[in-house]
Amino acid sequence: MTRQAENRLVGLVCAAHFVSHYHILLLAPLFPVIRADLGVTYTELGLALTLFNIVGAVLQTPAGYLADRFGARTLLIGALVLSSAAYLVVGIVPAYFVLLAMFTVGGVANAVYHPADYAILSNRVAKERISRAFSFHNLAGILGSAAAPPTLILLDRQFGWRGAFAAAAILGFAVAAAMMLFREPPAQHVEPAKATPAETDANGGSGWRLLLSLPILQNFVLFMLLTIINGGMTVYLVAGLGALHGTSVVTANLALTIALIVNGCAILLGGWLAGRTTRHALIAMAALVVTGIAMLAIALYDLPVPLMIVALSLAHFCIGLMMPSRDMIVRAVTPPGQFGKVFGFVTTGFNIGGTFSPIVFGAFLDYGHPSGVFLLATVCCAIGIFIVMTIRPREASPT
Numbered sequence: 001m002t003r004q005a006e007n008r009l010v011g012l013v014c015a016a017h018f019v020s021h022y023h024i025l026l027l028a029p030l031f032p033v034i035r036a037d038l039g040v041t042y043t044e045l046g047l048a049l050t051l052f053n054i055v056g057a058v059l060q061t062p063a064g065y066l067a068d069r070f071g072a073r074t075l076l077i078g079a080l081v082l083s084s085a086a087y088l089v090v091g092i093v094p095a096y097f098v099l100l101a102m103f104t105v106g107g108v109a110n111a112v113y114h115p116a117d118y119a120i121l122s123n124r125v126a127k128e129r130i131s132r133a134f135s136f137h138n139l140a141g142i143l144g145s146a147a148a149p150p151t152l153i154l155l156d157r158q159f160g161w162r163g164a165f166a167a168a169a170i171l172g173f174a175v176a177a178a179m180m181l182f183r184e185p186p187a188q189h190v191e192p193a194k195a196t197p198a199e200t201d202a203n204g205g206s207g208w209r210l211l212l213s214l215p216i217l218q219n220f221v222l223f224m225l226l227t228i229i230n231g232g233m234t235v236y237l238v239a240g241l242g243a244l245h246g247t248s249v250v251t252a253n254l255a256l257t258i259a260l261i262v263n264g265c266a267i268l269l270g271g272w273l274a275g276r277t278t279r280h281a282l283i284a285m286a287a288l289v290v291t292g293i294a295m296l297a298i299a300l301y302d303l304p305v306p307l308m309i310v311a312l313s314l315a316h317f318c319i320g321l322m323m324p325s326r327d328m329i330v331r332a333v334t335p336p337g338q339f340g341k342v343f344g345f346v347t348t349g350f351n352i353g354g355t356f357s358p359i360v361f362g363a364f365l366d367y368g369h370p371s372g373v374f375l376l377a378t379v380c381c382a383i384g385i386f387i388v389m390t391i392r393p394r395e396a397s398p399t
Contacts, residue, residue, distance in 0.1 A: 009124055010133045012182055013117050014140035015175045016076055020113040021144030023083050023106060024052075026168055029149040030161045037161065038096050048103040055107030057351035061211070064115035064344025072119035072340055075112050077179050083109035084172030091165035115344030122331055122339040128275065134327040135271020142264055211345045215333035218391045219346040222326070225380040225387070226319070227353030232295060232377030233315055234260070236361045243370035245302045255309045259316035266320030273321065280325035280332070284388045287322035291315045292381030299374035332393035 027034070027049060035045055067075050086102040086109070117137060125133045155164035210216060232240070237256055241247035247255075274280055294315040297303065303311060334342040364372035 006125060006129070008182060010121065010136060012175070012179050013076075013120050013133075014136050016080060016179070017113060017117055017137055018140045018144035018147075019080060019172045019175050020083075020110060021141040022148045023087065023168060023172065024110065025145055025148035026087060026152065026165065027103070029152045030156055030164060033156055033161045034099075037094065038099070040096050044096065045099075048100050051100060051104045052107040052110065053351060053355065055104055056110045057348055057355070059108060059111035060115060060348045060351070061341060061345045063112045064119070064341035067112070067116045067119045067340030067344070068337060072116040072123070073179065076116040076120065077176050079109040079112035079116065080172045080176035080179070082106075084169040084176065087165045087172075088169035091162040091169065094162055111344075114347040115340040118327070118330075118343035118347075119340035122334075122343075130331070131274035131324045131328055132271040134274070135267050135324040138323045138327075139264055139267045142260075142267070146260070207341075210335070210338060211341065215391050215393070216342060216346065218387050219330050219333065220349045222329075222384055222387050223346050223349030224353040225349075225384045226326070227350050228357045228380045229291065229295075229319065229377045229384075231353075231357045231361055232373045233291075233312070233319070235358075236365070236373050237312070239365055240361075240370050240373035241298075241308075243365055244299075244373075245308075247305075247308070251305055255305075255312050258309055259313045262313045263316040263320040266317040267323050270321040271324040274324040274328050280328040281388050281391065283325040284322045284329065285385050287318035287325075288381045288385045288388070290318045292378045292385075294318075295374045295377040295381065299371045299378065329388070329391060329393075333391065335394065 027045065031042065031045060035042060038045075063075065083106050086105040090099050090102045121130065121133045121137060152164045152168070155167050159167070234256065238249060238252040241252045241255075242249065270283070273283065277283070291314075294311040297311050298308065330343060330346055331339070360376065361373055364370060364376070
């Protein structure tokens with residue numbers, strides 16, 4: 001495969017990841033408008049997101065199996081078309097039960113993105129450039145999340161919320177069309193269609209035996225912990241700082257904005273760094289140590305605003321820096337031809353962490369223990385360090 005074809009492939013996969021994150025945030029910025037138009041409560045609207053996440057969590061690992069067996073590119077194109085069609089239907093037929101049904105369909109499509117994306121990149125990108133491909137992939141998702149709120153609000157003002165949903169659908173259809181027109185290059189790695197018993201044993205198993213092996217389960221827990229850490233650093237940061245130190249909403253949001261910008265830059269730097277070393281576990285451990293110290297400092301001390309911004313930005317920098325190495329750690333324990341199911345399984349940790357952590361963080365705030373938001377993040381960093389220290393890669397990493 002030529003370098004130009006590889007770059008085009010990475011760009012298309014990143015575009016699909018951008019769309020997936022954009023579609024995830026379709027509802028949140030438009031909550032008040034949709035609630036008023038459909039005459040429902042916020043709780044009833046929230047049910048759509050609950051269904052979306054439950055379906056996604058349940059189907060993500062099976063989607064990984066399908067990606068490995070039938071081709072990740074075909075599955076990814078299908079997911080883009082399916083999710084786009086679902087949100088287009090919501091825009092055309094603005095009824096509450098239609099919205100519930102279509103967000104459930106959207107959850108089915110969303111289950112495909114991570115296993116398919118990672119399978120394509122792992123199988124098609126040259127080994128010496130895979131870490132940078134992972135960094136671009138991670139950054140594309142963050143950009144999709146960042147772009148959704150302002151553009152959806154602007155589209156709502158111009159065309160109404162139904163028009164905003166239609167525009168989001170068109171975006172997905174456009175990326176799917178681009179992927180269909182792109183001629184996929186040959187795989188960089190051999191994927192045996194039928195492994196002999198000896199090959200299966202050497203690879204550590206090819207089905208649930210593989211997914212339930214210790215290194216894969218350790219990565220699953222690591223992904224779950226990183227979601228919880230992100231909750232303390234991002235989702236509950238503004239409320240936590242306000243309750244703990246009396247930080248104003250404006251100041252806390254300014255600190256968060258600066259930290260997220262730093263995070264995006266660090267992801268690109270992390271891809272470059274991960275491509276120049278095989279010591280990905282060391283990068284991850286160092287990042288978690290610094291992040292844990294920064295979160296602990298915020299929990300225990302009422303830092304001056306500039307110092308608080310530095311501490312938060314440092315934590316976000318370290319987490320961004322480790323993201324490509326995190327993906328390389330998963331890749332190092334995955335046998336060739338199993339990337340879809342393994343990444344599908346370990347990234348389900350995101351869903352599990354995202355399901356239960358809000359309950360814990362909310363309890364900390366509701367019962368007057370806001371420092372718990374940051375202390376929990378610190379504890380998760382410490383557990384993550386231990387997990388990364390003990391993950392043993394396969395004897396021969398995929399090449």
